[in-house]
Amino acid sequence: MFDVEHSIGYLLNRAANIIAARFSDELKVHGVNLQTWRVLAALSYQDQQSLTDLANHTGAELSYLSRSVASAEARGLVARVVSPADKRAFLLTLTPAGQVLVNELTPHGVRIEKTSVTGVPRADVETTLRTLHAIYHNMVDSTDGSAGMNRKLTVARRVRKRRALDDVADAAR
Numbered sequence: 001m002f003d004v005e006h007s008i009g010y011l012l013n014r015a016a017n018i019i020a021a022r023f024s025d026e027l028k029v030h031g032v033n034l035q036t037w038r039v040l041a042a043l044s045y046q047d048q049q050s051l052t053d054l055a056n057h058t059g060a061e062l063s064y065l066s067r068s069v070a071s072a073e074a075r076g077l078v079a080r081v082v083s084p085a086d087k088r089a090f091l092l093t094l095t096p097a098g099q100v101l102v103n104e105l106t107p108h109g110v111r112i113e114k115t116s117v118t119g120v121p122r123a124d125v126e127t128t129l130r131t132l133h134a135i136y137h138n139m140v141d142s143t144d145g146s147a148g149m150n151r152k153l154t155v156a157r158r159v160r161k162r163r164a165l166d167d168v169a170d171a172a173r
Contacts, residue, residue, distance in 0.1 A: 008135065019116055026108045035060060035068040037105060040077060043094040044102040048081065050091055056159040077101060
């Protein structure tokens, strides 16, 4: 019998859904949906990302993400800039209006995150964060790259491979 109360995947999904629902309610007041927030937050964390990098950071499918980015772009929150590395490619950047919105919404997200770990010792939160990073990397690294692989895994593997190549190039310099 599958015990949902002791399943990492099930519990992660359940907790993530409740956190997302709580934050979504707050975002609605500001006319922003959760996917748009994820785009803005990811660009605030690391500006000038490719759509693939952004998909990896937000966990969104590329087709769905493209629509969210287009909507944020139409609202003047996100802009496309030419990539300095490849003039044929573009990167996404947060506009000043997008940064203002991130600054306005961040305290709400921080409050909800603090609420989610109320009563949990700081050391346990740090262990949980390390564990979640390890779980993510284990799942990305354990895929075989087969043709039927989920697109989210394909994107995550592509980003990991590119970062590894960038690290090698940086070390050679």
